[in-house]
Amino acid sequence: MVDQKTLAATGNSLVAEAIRQCNPDVIPAYPITPQTTVVEELAKFVAQGRMHAEYINVESEHSAMSASVGASAAGARVATATSSQGLALMWEELHIAAGMRLPIVMFNANRALSAPINIHCDHSDIMGARDTGWIIMFAETAQEAYDNTIMAFRIAEHPDVLLPVLTTADGFITTHSIDRAEVMDDETVAKFVGEYVPTYALLDTDNPTSHGNFAGLAGPYFEFKKQERTAIDASKPVIKQVGEEFSELTGRPFDLVETWGMEDADIAIVVIGSTAGNARHVARDLRTKGVKAGVVKVRVFRPFPAEELRTALKGVKAVAVLDRSESFGAEGGPLFLEVRSALYDLETRVPLVNYIYGLGGSDVRLELMEQVFSDLSDIASGATAPFGLTYLGTR
Amino acid sequence: MATLKELTSNPERLAGGHRLCAGCGASIAVRQILLAAGDTPLVAGCATGCLEVSTTIYPYSSWRVPFIHNAFENSAATVSGVEAAFKGLQRAGKIPANKKMKFVAFGGDGGTYDIGLQSLSGAMERGHDMVYVCYDNGAYMNTGIQRSSATPMGAWATTSEVGKAQQGKQQRRKDLTSIMAAHGIPYAAQASVSHWRDLTTKAEKAFAVEGPAFLNVLAPCPRGWRTASNQAIAIAKLAVQTGFWPMFEVEDGVWRQTVKVPERKPIEEFLKPQGRFKHLFTPENAEFLVTIQAEVDKYWEYIQKRCACEG
Numbered sequence: 001m002v003d004q005k006t007l008a009a010t011g012n013s014l015v016a017e018a019i020r021q022c023n024p025d026v027i028p029a030y031p032i033t034p035q036t037t038v039v040e041e042l043a044k045f046v047a048q049g050r051m052h053a054e055y056i057n058v059e060s061e062h063s064a065m066s067a068s069v070g071a072s073a074a075g076a077r078v079a080t081a082t083s084s085q086g087l088a089l090m091w092e093e094l095h096i097a098a099g100m101r102l103p104i105v106m107f108n109a110n111r112a113l114s115a116p117i118n119i120h121c122d123h124s125d126i127m128g129a130r131d132t133g134w135i136i137m138f139a140e141t142a143q144e145a146y147d148n149t150i151m152a153f154r155i156a157e158h159p160d161v162l163l164p165v166l167t168t169a170d171g172f173i174t175t176h177s178i179d180r181a182e183v184m185d186d187e188t189v190a191k192f193v194g195e196y197v198p199t200y201a202l203l204d205t206d207n208p209t210s211h212g213n214f215a216g217l218a219g220p221y222f223e224f225k226k227q228e229r230t231a232i233d234a235s236k237p238v239i240k241q242v243g244e245e246f247s248e249l250t251g252r253p254f255d256l257v258e259t260w261g262m263e264d265a266d267i268a269i270v271v272i273g274s275t276a277g278n279a280r281h282v283a284r285d286l287r288t289k290g291v292k293a294g295v296v297k298v299r300v301f302r303p304f305p306a307e308e309l310r311t312a313l314k315g316v317k318a319v320a321v322l323d324r325s326e327s328f329g330a331e332g333g334p335l336f337l338e339v340r341s342a343l344y345d346l347e348t349r350v351p352l353v354n355y356i357y358g359l360g361g362s363d364v365r366l367e368l369m370e371q372v373f374s375d376l377s378d379i380a381s382g383a384t385a386p387f388g389l390t391y392l393g394t395r
Numbered sequence: 396m397a398t399l400k401e402l403t404s405n406p407e408r409l410a411g412g413h414r415l416c417a418g419c420g421a422s423i424a425v426r427q428i429l430l431a432a433g434d435t436p437l438v439a440g441c442a443t444g445c446l447e448v449s450t451t452i453y454p455y456s457s458w459r460v461p462f463i464h465n466a467f468e469n470s471a472a473t474v475s476g477v478e479a480a481f482k483g484l485q486r487a488g489k490i491p492a493n494k495k496m497k498f499v500a501f502g503g504d505g506g507t508y509d510i511g512l513q514s515l516s517g518a519m520e521r522g523h524d525m526v527y528v529c530y531d532n533g534a535y536m537n538t539g540i541q542r543s544s545a546t547p548m549g550a551w552a553t554t555s556e557v558g559k560a561q562q563g564k565q566q567r568r569k570d571l572t573s574i575m576a577a578h579g580i581p582y583a584a585q586a587s588v589s590h591w592r593d594l595t596t597k598a599e600k601a602f603a604v605e606g607p608a609f610l611n612v613l614a615p616c617p618r619g620w621r622t623a624s625n626q627a628i629a630i631a632k633l634a635v636q637t638g639f640w641p642m643f644e645v646e647d648g649v650w651r652q653t654v655k656v657p658e659r660k661p662i663e664e665f666l667k668p669q670g671r672f673k674h675l676f677t678p679e680n681a682e683f684l685v686t687i688q689a690e691v692d693k694y695w696e697y698i699q700k701r702c703a704c705e706g
Binding site: 028076 | 460461462464465475482484486487516521
């Protein structure tokens, strides 16, 4: 383990610090609440000469990702950040960045999507990116946002992967709250992430290559997409390996799925992001009352950790999946759909219910978690689940 | 400025054998502009469009320079990223400090006047050391001749149809070159593939300046203009001679007409050889033709004034 400095800082500040320490060559940046302080701090680092990066004040998020694609194809290490409408505006470019196999790292401050307009936390924006080919990591805390961002560069640039990575934290809750965190020194981080050596760089003018070619005449397009699938599948062992190395370095555990109390849990909540803490808090209380409650936190959503979830949830009597976003018209939220699909392969069916909660920053009170666990206890003791999907905490 | 002999001895950076149509103005523009860039290392980018799909059919590429295509509306933003990478990597010491490079982005009028205008404006405002070239053939030709804001007034297109209720495009074309000049960039110019010397000179100037430069090049599309393939250059020349396409440059804010037209031909001479304007030559459209001529006159006089005042 290395020596680390303990700080009190916001999630955004720690993400900016992580990006600075990873030493990108180009930062295309466009402000959006609640990501703004990330690009502000990066602009300050550049102005102070603490980063060599070329900072591009793009005129939109679409151009932020377009310039990221250009810079990454040129051979640069590229980092950027966005949120909500900005991520939605990038949608076209997200697919292109992944399809062109460019290891861009982007931080997303998870925020609701319009309409109606709302600047607070939910996962509507990031879940809209779930099928774009990006690796997607979630943070519960500011510390995890810092850690994920550093690991993201290693994962993205790994030769077996070469895919862009989205690291995320919950808007305002994690991005703006001051939290305790441990940070490594610059040299340790630089050594951990290493130097990016691109395989095919536009700026290698002695060996000209064409990027983004037309593969529209049957055949090759399909082959390229298969390679993309192979790459994101291959990212899983890479993420595990990088996580292990990171844990050894920092003493902080990392896994795609992190569990609490799941060794003997009868009932469990599956959750993403900052709400995991609320769920654990209530589970801990319930344990003192003899209820075997557990919590499963999904830290990496793409590639989806289906095997890990099967292992964690096998034999549990009732499971609630908490979704902070909608998949309107589907049988549940995005996380629920994926978890249910993963559990289908278990021989014994695990009773599964879905709650939509906290949209647009709607307060996630402990009572809501208590209600979920109480429903689960009823189901575990034989009550028929009266619902498939419940809106938690609405009138 | 390079002589013709010098230009022809420069490397051919767009290889023959691409799939653009015979008589396509875009390939002529690209070839002449790249010749004018000399042998300095260069990265080219291109918006989605005819030029892109016809020169990069996987696994082939006609580009003998590093090339990137990203999407339709973002050729400028993409190449601005490439240029920024060059600066960032030079600052990091990963590219020698004395290495010189050029960056050029191409786009058609749909990808430039319309969907790519914001991306272009942003890149020009930020001052990237790059040249943006619009090959203007006056419609979305790759998708099958749809009207753009560069389509001339009166032109037929598949989305500005001709019928009882409407006679082709009703609006004037957008004056993009002036819009780009208004960004205060070091160099902006309007050129035509029919005037190779003027075009290569403007391209040389565009590459020579430090900072952003913009070239708007009239590039006939025989398929969309409904003309014979061997008429492209002749018709582009008529665009200049009628004053439809004034040839000018704005160098450090100074406007200058680069091709004088002492006696402008009537606009009919440009319109008549093109099938896309054939409906205009009916008695019912006589007045519309007068309006079109008046629009051409107005634009011509505007450019004359700007060049007279400041050049």
